[in-house]
Amino acid sequence: MSGRIEVTSPLELPDLEKLLAGFLREEIGKAGFARAVVGVSGGLDSAVVLLLAARALAPENVLALVLPYRTSSPDSVRDARAVIAVAGTPSEEIDISPMVDAFAAAAGCDDPLRLGNRMARERMALLYDRALRDRALVVGTSNKTELLLGYSTRWGDGAYDLNPVGDLYKAQVRALGAHLGVPRAILEKAPSADLWPGQTDEQELGLTYADADRVLWYLVDQRGRPERAAEELGVPQAAVDRVLRLMTATQFKRNLPLICKVQLRTVGIDFRLPRDWGR
Amino acid sequence: MRIALAQTDPRLADVEANLAGIERTVAAALDAGADLAVFPELALTGYRLRDLVPQVALRLDRAGPVRDRLAALSERLPFVVGLVEESADHRFYNAAAWFEDGRLVHVHRKVYLPTYGMFDEAMDFARGRRLAAFDTRFGRAGILICEDLWHPTATTVLALDGAVLVVGIAASPLRGQGVGSADPSHLSGRQLAEVLARFHTVPMVYVNRSGYEEGLAFGGGSFAIGAMGETLAEAPLLEEALVVATVDPDRTRAARAAYPLVRDERPGLLARELRRIARGEGLEADEEDGR
Structure with missing residues (x-):
């Protein structure tokens, strides 16, 4: 690139x-x-x-x-x-x-x-x-x-x-x-x-959105290698590290709660019915 | 020959509603002067079926209310429709059926089942094992379903088998590339079909569905391309449509006179080399296993 x-x-x-x-x-x-x-x-x-x-x-x-x-x-x-x-x-x-x-x-x-x-x-x-x-x-x-x-x-x-x-x-x-x-x-x-006065997302995240967008796009959409992201995108290594840390630490938020599989068909695991079923 | 591109939006797992819609669309295609109507992949059932596949599967090898209604409908107008076919030994196929003159002329079972990224078709469907052209009242034709088109050899086989028309049907979710500098490795389906049509001097129609399922938006944008790669008709993006394309066999004849690519193809040589490669990689055994 x-x-x-x-x-x-x-x-x-x-x-x-x-x-x-x-x-x-x-x-x-x-x-x-x-x-x-x-x-x-x-x-x-x-x-x-x-x-x-x-x-x-x-x-x-x-x-x-x-x-x-x-x-x-x-x-x-x-x-x-x-x-x-x-x-x-x-x-x-x-x-x-x-x-x-x-x-x-x-x-x-x-x-x-x-x-x-x-x-x-x-x-x-x-x-x-x-x-x-x-x-x-x-x-x-x-x-x-x-x-x-x-x-x-x-x-x-x-x-x-x-x-x-x-x-x-x-x-x-x-x-x-x-x-x-x-x-x-x-x-x-x-x-x-806006959860407290003067708060900005970028300050709280420790990242600019411009850098976050580009690093995420490179890692997620382009399946780029993390170790090459900073150089290819021209963003600080610290930004890449921060994105990776936040992404991994919050993976649970992008999934439904875990259910322990006990029987043959389990909600959230292999009960594969579409939300639009019959609609 | 006038082909109606029936860019429909099926209801998920509601065969009765979709069949009624197909009957209405066939009537509209007749009014529009069509000789053939082409419906999208899984137009009878919707796409994202997963555990519902067995529930909507259709036996085509014996009489039944849905099969018989489809056959009867083809007395009015020949058509191609995507559906879930169940074989006598209870395998479920993502299939396309060509009906004309009140009978089933051909079934194509999707050969290449995408199972990567957002797709999990091989979880739910058995793989088709044949790629063959067949005779219709319009001459010899071949059918490919969505991912089949991304394997150019599939079109080559149909052309070598005598097809003078390739019908592609799809349920292709829209997905942009997300960055200004377009990734050149991603040819659009349209560019792909233009190249396939030109390489094989064969007219191609591509009918993609519209509508939404589970957050997936099916893009529509159906089209027909002549044997020289020229656009014959196109449907809008992201909405239901019925567009009629005129395919002129004389243009195919002229293309083949100018570019005798199919004539000069070497099936014997290809078969020999493919056997050698398949043997070397152990793929022959894989095919024999029927996997």
Whole structure:
């Protein structure tokens, strides 16, 4: 390979939009539903998913949920409202501070990481509550970079029914976002889980998304050799090492819980029935 | 000869619904003036069946309601359809059946079962053991199923066996390469078929399904190519479609007059060399085992 490798869209953007909107429409339909719920954080991934869902199902069939905690950045809510206005979907804003604070007090927890996990799970609980109320499915927003680095809360933002952007690296989600009309403020800001003030993903991961995308693409999609990645991609060896460490350490998050095989056919092992069975 | 490329979106494991859809599509193809309709791989059953394979399998060697309805349908219009075939000894094949004039003319059982990456066909299906052309009311034809097309020798065998039409059917999930500088080792199916058509001066139709199963999006994009590699018809990506291609036997004749590649092929020489290679690598025994 020569020159700087950029991770660009795997398909022409209009085809990619058609593919992902069709995925949402057909797979939600086959599950017997016509509606979706999306948690909108004010960040890029959920903005892209909201716009895709609105195009797939018509805006009135998509509920945008904005679920800030009291330390969430005011920009997050502002940006969430901006993309909801573009999507034209109904929305609800619910402050999760009372629930999270009640948990912190009752459980005696003031560790920011644990509280961050609780916030993610509080949001998940609200998304699924609305989904049941509205007969809708929860659409996830984790991108491929996050999935492969395990950068999510198990059963929090990692819990959903289906996900249109899980095979797109961060840079690919950004290109799709620009195509779909995601507001510029969202396209340009530093990605953040916004679980505490001033947090950015890149700081917490110890990696830039640009490096993470390229290393992951090289290792996963191109089946490149780890020992050649730094040289071929022109990224620091430390970035390659960090990616490898995070990927291996979080493999459990990309699998369903293990079940001990006792009999002839076992759920999760050799009970090989498709999800779309008869649909 | 007018061939309808029936780019359908079957329902997984719902033979009744898919059969009804095939009947409707045959009627539409007739209205469009087609002489033959071609349906995708596993159009009767859907693709990602896994443990459901035995449940949707069809015996073609004896009468039965589904087989008989397919045969009856071919009195209206000849057609090729992908299905799961069960043999008398209960092997399950990813197969394609050519029906015309109320009878089953030929069954091709997929020879090359992809079992790598996202594919696990050899877990669920038995391998076909024959590659042969057969006579139809339109002349001699051959059928290949998806991965069969990625083995160019399969097309060579059909051309040498006299095929003047190769029908390829597929259930090919869409997968982009993910980087701007396209990987040159990945020829698209379309480029591949153009090359195969030109190498064998044979018209090829390729019918790929549309729709989604389990997160897989089947790309559609069916096409027909003439014996000189020229595009005769193409269907859109990612949606159901019915497109009619006109294949002109005169163009095939002209291509073969200009490029007598099939005439000059050396089957005896190839057979001798292949026997030598197979012997050397112990592959002959493997074939005899029927694996």
